[in-house]
Amino acid sequence: MSLQRSALVASGKVYRTHGISKRVSQINISAIKEMPLLASKVEGCVSLGQGIPSFPTPPHILDAVCEKMKNRQDSGKYTLGPGMPELREAIARYLNGKFSIGADPDREICVTVGAMEALSAAVLTLVDRGDEVILPSPNYASHIEQVLLAEGVPVFVPLSEDGWQLDVEGIRRAITPRTKAIIICSPHNPTGALFSEADLRAVADLAIQHDLVVISDETYDFLVYDGLKHFSFMSLPELKDRLVATFSFSKKYAMTGWRVGYVYASEGILDHLMKIHDAMAICAPTVSQYAALAALEGPQDCVAEIRTALSRRCDLICERLRGMAEHFEFVKPRGAYYLMARYRKEGVDSMSFALRLLYEARVITVPGSAFGPTGEGHVRMSFGGADAAIEEACDRIEKWLAGARF
Numbered sequence: 001m002s003l004q005r006s007a008l009v010a011s012g013k014v015y016r017t018h019g020i021s022k023r024v025s026q027i028n029i030s031a032i033k034e035m036p037l038l039a040s041k042v043e044g045c046v047s048l049g050q051g052i053p054s055f056p057t058p059p060h061i062l063d064a065v066c067e068k069m070k071n072r073q074d075s076g077k078y079t080l081g082p083g084m085p086e087l088r089e090a091i092a093r094y095l096n097g098k099f100s101i102g103a104d105p106d107r108e109i110c111v112t113v114g115a116m117e118a119l120s121a122a123v124l125t126l127v128d129r130g131d132e133v134i135l136p137s138p139n140y141a142s143h144i145e146q147v148l149l150a151e152g153v154p155v156f157v158p159l160s161e162d163g164w165q166l167d168v169e170g171i172r173r174a175i176t177p178r179t180k181a182i183i184i185c186s187p188h189n190p191t192g193a194l195f196s197e198a199d200l201r202a203v204a205d206l207a208i209q210h211d212l213v214v215i216s217d218e219t220y221d222f223l224v225y226d227g228l229k230h231f232s233f234m235s236l237p238e239l240k241d242r243l244v245a246t247f248s249f250s251k252k253y254a255m256t257g258w259r260v261g262y263v264y265a266s267e268g269i270l271d272h273l274m275k276i277h278d279a280m281a282i283c284a285p286t287v288s289q290y291a292a293l294a295a296l297e298g299p300q301d302c303v304a305e306i307r308t309a310l311s312r313r314c315d316l317i318c319e320r321l322r323g324m325a326e327h328f329e330f331v332k333p334r335g336a337y338y339l340m341a342r343y344r345k346e347g348v349d350s351m352s353f354a355l356r357l358l359y360e361a362r363v364i365t366v367p368g369s370a371f372g373p374t375g376e377g378h379v380r381m382s383f384g385g386a387d388a389a390i391e392e393a394c395d396r397i398e399k400w401l402a403g404a405r406f
């Protein structure tokens with residue numbers, strides 16, 4: 001049974017499909033969001049589910065927003081469609097400082113309602129009915145729905161399971177005359193992998209050879225552990241006209257609820273993407289744009305503090321899972337704050353495993369099948385929650401596994 005279906009059964013709700021477009025009937029709310037909905041009906045759950053970091057938005061961002069709300073009449077009004085000019089300029093300064101790409105704040109940057117809107121708009125801008133989009137898999141669940149919403153065809157290319165790395169040869173073999181784009185996310189949700197510079201350069205070469213667009217989901221660009229370095233497609237000038245890079249303030253500045261991110265693309269693509277942004281959102285929320293400006297212009301110690309805390313939580317959850325080695329195997333994350341745990345239970349699908357964890361152990365995880373076919377046999381665990389929540393969740397899982405019958 002799909003999670004959607006399980007959720008419907010659990011809530012007693014039945015979908016009416018008559019009169020609903022085929023485009024929408026064929027997509028699902030991602031299991032990442034469905035699991036907390038199911039869990040809201042289960043008393044006392046602890047979450048390793050949705051990727052919400054435990055940190056509050058830093059006080060200097062809140063102060064700056066309060067000041068603007070009190071003193072600026074425009075804080076309750078729409079901004080220009082692509083976003084406040086001073087925010088776009090700050091974003092361009094940040095990108096140019098990091099990548100020396102000469103990003104133009106007027107022509108190449110649009111502030112969006114989170115990276116999510118940027119990704120949806122990018123896919124809708126580029127993908128026609130029947131176009132194929134390559135997704136190294138397992139992959140972020142919403143990338144699949146975004147491709148389906150555009151009536152495109154997701155083409156899954158498995159990551160190597162020993163280290164969750166890109167299979168560049170597999171990607172080359174998956175390219176057909178209908179291939180339009182490839183979506184890459186590094187550091188990676190759901191595996192915590194960090195893709196190597198050599199593989200990312202090879203993917204860029206393939207995109208150039210085969211006239212594809214690279215959609216680079218940079219949501220976790222700041223979050224790499226153990227002194228490793230993140231390589232971004234933004235560093236490749238040869239890719240400029242075929243790159244759409246999406247960024248988020250959600251995780252970097254503990255701003256998931258503010259719903260603000262941005263997209264960088266060449267003018268030729270952004271001009272068209274802006275039409276979708278206008279139809280969907282008009283502009284990103286003005287107060288959130290002020291928050292994003294304060295985040296970019298303020299002290300950056302908060303980012304380092306988040307990284308340090310998450311690195312410690314990564315070690316903590318890995319240590320706890322190593323203590324359950326007869327039940328789970330996993331690859332230690334190099335970035336982001338997720339890991340895919342393969343459970344050693346033959347013949348149990350990940351949906352059943354995750355639902356039993358929810359209802360019997362009262363621990364929220366996300367079934368691996370939500371992340372494409374290669375996710376089956378796993379559950380995704382987020383270690384964005386507080387240390388005590390991770391410890392409690394692991395205690396419950398350990399106790400449950402000791403008694404559960406399969």
Ligand SMILES: Cc1ncc(COP(=O)(O)O)c(C=O)c1O
Nearest residue numbers: 114115116140189219248250261
């Ligand atoms: C890989 C990935 N892309 C995009 C998003 C959406 O980010 P935002 O909150 O900026 O919309 C998320 C959120 O969890 C994510 O994990």
